[in-house]
Each structure stands twice: as C-alpha cells, then as structure tokens.
Amino acid sequence: MxxxxxxxxxxxxxxxxxxxxxxxxxLALAAMAVMIVTLTIVLFSLIANATFGNTIQQITxxxxxxxxxxxxxTPAQTTALQNKLKQLPNVKSVEYLDKAAVLxxxxxxxxxxVALQQAINETSxxxxxxxxxxxNDLNQIKDVEGFLLQTDNKKLQTSDSPSYSGNLKEAIDxxxxxxxxxxEIGIITVVIFAIVSALIIFNTIQMAIFNRRDEIQxxxxxxxxxWFIRGPFIVESAIYGFLxxxxxxxxxxSVFVAASSTxxxxxxxxxxxxxxxxxFDNHFWKFLGLQICIGILIGTASSLIATRRYLxxxxx
Amino acid sequence: xxxxxxxxKTYNRELGPSLDRITLHVEPKEFVIVVGQSxxxxxxxxxxxxxxxxxxxxxxxxxxxxxxxxxxxxxxxxRRKIGVVFQDFKLLPNKTVFENVAFALEIVGVxxxxxxxxxxxxxxxxxLKGKEKRMPRELSGGERQRVAIARAIVRQPKILIAxxxxxxxxxxxxxxxxxxLEKINRYGTTVLLTTHNADIVNKLxxxxxxIQDGKVASDRANADYEVL
Numbered sequence: 001m002x003x004x005x006x007x008x009x010x011x012x013x014x015x016x017x018x019x020x021x022x023x024x025x026x027l028a029l030a031a032m033a034v035m036i037v038t039l040t041i042v043l044f045s046l047i048a049n050a051t052f053g054n055t056i057q058q059i060t061x062x063x064x065x066x067x068x069x070x071x072x073x074t075p076a077q078t079t080a081l082q083n084k085l086k087q088l089p090n091v092k093s094v095e096y097l098d099k100a101a102v103l104x105x106x107x108x109x110x111x112x113x114v115a116l117q118q119a120i121n122e123t124s125x126x127x128x129x130x131x132x133x134x135x136n137d138l139n140q141i142k143d144v145e146g147f148l149l150q151t152d153n154k155k156l157q158t159s160d161s162p163s164y165s166g167n168l169k170e171a172i173d174x175x176x177x178x179x180x181x182x183x184e185i186g187i188i189t190v191v192i193f194a195i196v197s198a199l200i201i202f203n204t205i206q207m208a209i210f211n212r213r214d215e216i217q218x219x220x221x222x223x224x225x226x227w228f229i230r231g232p233f234i235v236e237s238a239i240y241g242f243l244x245x246x247x248x249x250x251x252x253x254s255v256f257v258a259a260s261s262t263x264x265x266x267x268x269x270x271x272x273x274x275x276x277x278x279x280f281d282n283h284f285w286k287f288l289g290l291q292i293c294i295g296i297l298i299g300t301a302s303s304l305i306a307t308r309r310y311l312x313x314x315x316x
Numbered sequence: 317x318x319x320x321x322x323x324x325k326t327y328n329r330e331l332g333p334s335l336d337r338i339t340l341h342v343e344p345k346e347f348v349i350v351v352g353q354s355x356x357x358x359x360x361x362x363x364x365x366x367x368x369x370x371x372x373x374x375x376x377x378x379x380x381x382x383x384x385x386x387x388x389x390x391x392x393x394x395r396r397k398i399g400v401v402f403q404d405f406k407l408l409p410n411k412t413v414f415e416n417v418a419f420a421l422e423i424v425g426v427x428x429x430x431x432x433x434x435x436x437x438x439x440x441x442x443x444l445k446g447k448e449k450r451m452p453r454e455l456s457g458g459e460r461q462r463v464a465i466a467r468a469i470v471r472q473p474k475i476l477i478a479x480x481x482x483x484x485x486x487x488x489x490x491x492x493x494x495x496x497l498e499k500i501n502r503y504g505t506t507v508l509l510t511t512h513n514a515d516i517v518n519k520l521x522x523x524x525x526x527i528q529d530g531k532v533a534s535d536r537a538n539a540d541y542e543v544l
Contacts, residue, residue: 009425012422020410024410212410215408218406219408219423220392221366221368221400221402221406222395222396222423222467223391223392223393223396224419224423313367314368314369314370
C-alpha cells in the first residue's frame with residue numbers, strides 16, 4: 001500500500017469513527033455515563049487516599065520524644081548529646097530549647113491562666129532545658145529509647161526523662177498501628193475500584209459492539225480489512241474515553257468548588273477538605289492527563305477485544 | 317472463471333448434506349442463472365463462493381484462486397474481486413445510501429474525487445438519484461435492493477453474484493435490475509444469478525443450472541425455466 005493510500009485510509013477511519021460516535025448518540029451516552037461515574041469514583045478515592053495519608057503524616061509529625069536536661073548539664077555536654085542523637089539512623093531532626101525558651105513557650109501556652117502566670121513569676125524558672133527528638137519511623141522508637149537510657153546519657157537528664165513512655169507511648173503505638181492499616185486499606189480500595197471500573201467499562205463497550213456485530217460481519221463480507229473495520233470502533237471508544245475524562249474532571253472540580261465555598265475550611269473526620277482541594281488544584285493537569293489516558297486506554301482496549309470475535313473467519 | 321469440483325457442504329450430519337458433490341464450471345463473461353426451490357442449496361452455494369462457509373469436501377477455484385490454499389488474511393482480497401448482491405441486502409444501517417455504495421470503494425482505497433465521481437453515476441444506473449442522503453431504514457424494500465446492487469457493481473468486479481436480486485421488486489423494476497446485470501455482463505463481468513422468477517429466466521434465454529436437493533438436476537444452455 002502506498003503512503004498516500006495509507007494516509008487516506010487513516011483519515012477515513014478517523015472520520016468514520018467520529019460519524020459513528022455522533023450517529024450512535026444514545027449508545028454513546030450510556031457508555032459515557034458509566035465511564036464518567038467510574039472515572040470519578042476512582043479519582044475521588046485517589047484524592048481521599050492522599051488526604052488520609054496527609055492527615056496521618058501530620059499526626060506523626062507532632063509526635064516526638066522530649067529529653068529534659070538537668071540544670072547541671074553543661075553546654076558542651078548538651079551539644080555532644082544532640083550530635084550523638086542526630087547520628088542515630090531513625091532520628092529525623094533534633095530541636096534544642098534552653099530554659100528561657102521553654103519558659104516562654106509555657107507562658108504562651110497558658111496565656112489565659114492568670115494564677116499560673118503569677119505562680120511562675122514568683123519562682124525562679126523551674127522548667128528544664130529540653131531536646132525534642134523527631135523520628136522517621138515511630139515503630140523504631142525503641143532504638144532511641146535504648147540510647148537515651150544508657151547510663152552516660154541518662155545522668156544528664158531529669159528523673160522523668162525521656163518523656164514518651166506510659167500512656168503516651170501506648171497512644172503512639174496505637175496511632176502507628178492504625179495509620180499503617182488505614183494506608184493499606186486506602187491503597188487496596190483504589191486498586192479494587194480501578195479493577196471494577198475497568199470491567200464495567202469493558203462490559204458496556206462490549207455490549208455496544210455486540211449490538212452492531214451485523215455491521216462488522218457485513219463489512220467483512222464486502223472484503224474490508226481487519227483494521228479498516230476495527231479502526232472506527234476504536235476511534236469511537238477513544239472519543240468516549242476522552243470526553244468521559246473531561247466530564248469526570250469537571251464534576252470533581254465543581255464538587256471541590258462547591259465544598260470549599262459552602263463548607264468553609266471544615267473537615268470530615270480524618271478527611272481534611274482544605275488539603276484535598278489544594279491537592280486536587282496542585283495536581284489538576286496531572287489528573288486530567290491521567291484520566292484522559294486511562295479513558296482512552298480502557299476504551300481502546302475494550303473495543304479491540306470486543307471486535308475480535310466478530311472479525312474471525314470460519315475455519316470449518 | 318468459477319470452478320466447483322464435487323463440492324459437498326454438510327451443516328448437520330443427521331440432516332444430510334445441503335450440497336452434494338456439486339460440479340460446475342463457469343467460463344469468463346458467462347451469464348449463468350441458478351434456479352431451484354427454497355432450501356435447494358442456492359444460498360449455500362453462494363456462501364461457499366464468498367468463502368463465508370467452507371466446503372466439507374471438494375475443490376473450489378475462482379479467478380485462479382484455489383480456496384484450499386487461501387489464507388485468512390487473503391480472504392478480504394478475494395471478496396474485493398467478487399461483487400455480491402445479498403438476498404437480505406446487508407446494507408450498513410448507520411450509513412447513508414451514498415456512504416453504503418462509497419464504502420465498497422473506500423475498502424480498496426479509492427480516492428475521494430473518484431468516489432464522488434463514480435457513486436452518483438452508479439446510483440443513477442439503479443434509479444436512486446436524489447436519495448443519496450437517505451438512511452437504509454428510510455427506504456422501501458425495492459430501493460434497498462437497488463442500493464445493494466449499486467454497491468456490488470460499483471467496483472466493476474470480474475464476478476458478480478446476485479442472490480434473488482428481484483425478489484422484492486415489482487415486474488417493471490425487476491426487469492430494470494436484470495437489464496443492469498445484462499449490461500455489466502456485456503462489459504465483461506461474469507454473472508451468477510439465482511432466481512425463482514420463471515418470467516425472467518424465459519426472457520433471458522441463458523444457461524440455466526437447476527439445483528434440487530443439493531444436486532445439479534440439470535444444466536442447459538439457452539434454456540427456459542423448467543418445472544420439476
């Protein structure tokens with residue numbers, strides 16, 4: 001086949017696919033409705049999952065080990081301890097507050113409690129200098145605990161240091177455990193939704209093509225080649241996918257616009273709507289591209305598989 | 317041009333063969349009429365020629381192509397050489413009259429200019445001028461039949477197979493269709509026509525092959541319709 005003829009054929013396939021899309025409007029609407037709903041659900045669960053992850057991250061970030069230093073600890077000892085802590089593999093960062101800073105923070109935190117303020121003013125600063133140790137992984141808290149309880153290190157600290165044990169430790173353990181499970185559930189949900197959606201879309205397109213199997217068989221009898229028959233169906237399904245992706249993004253966008261204007265910075269339990277909106281806005285083009293790719297991919301693959309059986313020649 | 321050698325087609329063993337050791341030889345440019353009652357095996361015969369069905373046994377050679385050696389990917393090429401008017405028209409429901417006829421040309425990669433030039437001429441031949449933009453569902457049975465004929469002849473095939481092309485037409489239009497077939501036969505196309513219509517057979521005075529119970533009952537030149 002010459003290049004020119006190939007080009008003509010390619011244009012014809014595109015044209016036929018577009019014309020078919022317009023002429024089969026009812027069927028197209030049905031297929032697209034299914035696609036829009038499923039694409040929207042998948043994207044929503046993706047955003048929800050990211051928002052969950054963010055909430056979990058924020059909780060994790062707030063958790064740290066407080067090391068209270070005895071007033072007798074020298075600056076040199078303090079610096080040495082900080083450096084040693086920084087070298088531990090699980091330590092993300094270390095923050096040092098001297099006695100004055102701790103007092104200031106305490107006063108700020110209790111600004112409304114007049115009696116307490118007075119009491120503090122009447123004494124010399126009773127609060128210890130503090131090192132806050134932030135961790136990469138809360139599950140590995142024991143390593144840092146062990147290090148701080150070594151005799152050389154322990155003697156620099158007050159009797160109630162390091163402060164993380166008891167009830168707080170249990171709470172940390174619980175949160176760590178819960179976040180891991182939540183993260184896994186989130187990922188599994190997205191995957192399941194994606195698979196179910198693909199199957200539903202595939203089925204819808206297969207039905208649409210089943211309705212037109214006669215057309216395929218007629219084209220076959222007239223001597224049309226496989227791709228000349230299949231091409232327009234693929235173009236048509238790709239148009240379904242493309243338009244569905246656009247509609248799906250529009251729906252999600254308007255939901256976020258509506259949510260941020262009516263709900264005003266509120267959150268639903270662990271779902272921080274503000275974060276979700278920002279996340280969606282920041283990744284808008286990426287999501288649009290992703291939706292379009294997925295829509296076109298599923299549409300194309302489905303019609304490819306669905307037309308196959310009607311294109312076969314009799315072998316017996 | 318067409319050669320069938322002891323061709324048998326059995327769909328269902330218990331019911332016996334639909335075609336039983338048919339041997340038929342059609343010369344190039346010949347005009348052959350196949351007659352026979354419903355269920356005699358005419359349509360099966362045509363389905364074998366278009367490779368819609370495969371024979372249970374026997375040999376088929378058309379235009380030098382041996383069907384035994386035909387690969388799947390070459391079937392479209394074979395079908396492009398044969399024009400077929402199907403008994404049930406087989407028009408594409410989502411395409412207009414013009415597009416249905418043009419489709420036959422698009423398949424073989426004919427350019428747009430030539431299509432716009434050829435299709436109206438052919439539609440004129442079958443008396444469908446002015447109905448180019450109609451959809452098949454908006455046409456009468458006779459009109460659909462003529463679209464099917466236009467589509468079959470637009471490629472000027474070497475072989476034209478017409479399965480009851482006058483079945484849905486009144487005598488005047490039926491004769492118009494036959495005249496079209498005679499015309500393209502004069503231009504050098506081999507025509508294989510199946511019909512019930514005794515009038516047409518008697519007027520045409522051509523070679524008549526009678527099929528009965530899946531067998532060739534008679535094969536006569538310049539013949540009349542015979543009641544078996």
